[in-house]
Amino acid sequence: METEAGKMWGSLPPVHFFSHGSPMMLCETTESSDYWRKCGDEALAHNVKGIVIMSAHWTALGDQIQVATNPAPRILPVGFVPSHDYKHYPLTPDLPTAQRCLDLLSAEGFTVSANPHYNWIVDVYIIITRMFPLGNPPPTTVVSMNARYDPHYHLKVGSTLRQLRKENYLLIGTGGAVHNLYRNRWMPMIKYRDSLAMETPPEEWALEFRQSLEDVMTRTSGPQLRRAVTRLMKHPKFRDAHASDDHFMAAVFVAGAAGDVDDEGCHGVMGAETWELTNMANLQVTFGEWSNQGAA
Template structure:
């Protein structure tokens, strides 16, 4: 039957909730494909949610709300129906606990912008599959997050869609905010992206599209020693989503499964919202022809 793809999505600024871009079109396409293949559910790691100490948490709020954000009118997202997946959340708790993680349920978690940008743009008709949200760990150890991905990778064999939501180049301190603050336009580009942003973005693309299996895991973690890493990521949180994805698709069995960059959107001059996918859905049979 084949396996569902795995996505590393750069969610971008809150304006990506309402802007029409190549990234939003790609997210919609990925969502349509997931629905067409009757995906069982979504497991998504959130860059904006990190547990302290050595812990990791899994959302178990049966009626989560959407945390509001600035710049974007609430009617663009406020009434979107959320579909938490409590049974899969407890499954993730069991899998992570069995691997020695200090993991606990969080019955109070409300969805944050990095999650609902992706879900609402993938499934704009309000028909998102049941979704489980997993936190990061605030120590941002790449090997820790690799192991989280490798622990949950078996869910892919059960027709779950695994997603890491973060950013390819995401340094809020080095963005050009004036067009967004003054005109609510995050896509304005008065100048090209700076060299450090272009350099790291290219290095990430090379790793994601030219390595696979255990080599992918080594290469992604090694990017944290890249000369422009700290310029591209003032904090480590948005890069951990890429590490999580490398854990999911970086096993020996995944050798030869290289990523593709399905779309890219630059915001705020220096924010690269690159969208990467590993693997693809099996082709659906055409009526009247064998599958």
């Protein structure tokens, strides 16, 4: 039996938690890159109005959060990957939606400001370029994290911007499921530029946290999802899986955007998974699906 809540989330665009992985994900063909392309094709087919993406690599200090308002951003360079793989990709900043995000966040009491100097960072353009490889990305707004990494703060950011889904915006958190740079096996990437080489299986701590994250995202929904995601920061393997909190905040943001009371029954679906550097788990999880209404 379909509930009223089910009818509500079923009419909204999905929300994506994307693990962007290492810079090599810009050029490697994987199950994750294929899934990103699929999600991009679906967004275009449903005439998505724009994309709002929270960046794990951009943090604001103090109690602030920032929204990108650079009208002509550049792509910041990245190691290991030749610049011709991304240098000339057309960026599409969305200044009107950036102002809308500023207004929504300010109305909810956030100390929020515009950043007219922000240039796109690898975690954002890996996702955008792989979702829209033909160079036709929808207008995109980038929102920072806050460097205190309070999970309840980032939940509220997601819940505040959730209403943009009602206007056909796609919300994305770009981070990592298991992302501890100190515990990766870097030698194959350093010697051969191969992040996918797996001389040994992932270690137990990485597998355990990865499974716990999947369980939370695929078996809980609504406010329970929000509580369960924040509780993962108390998981005994959390600090092994995340030496710093930044890449996990993307999951918290997504829980805020997809964990309203009206989202009860909307469980995450594992779209793809790619392991890199032995211990880096790149899970791609989607909450909800596009309605057939409005499809091109």
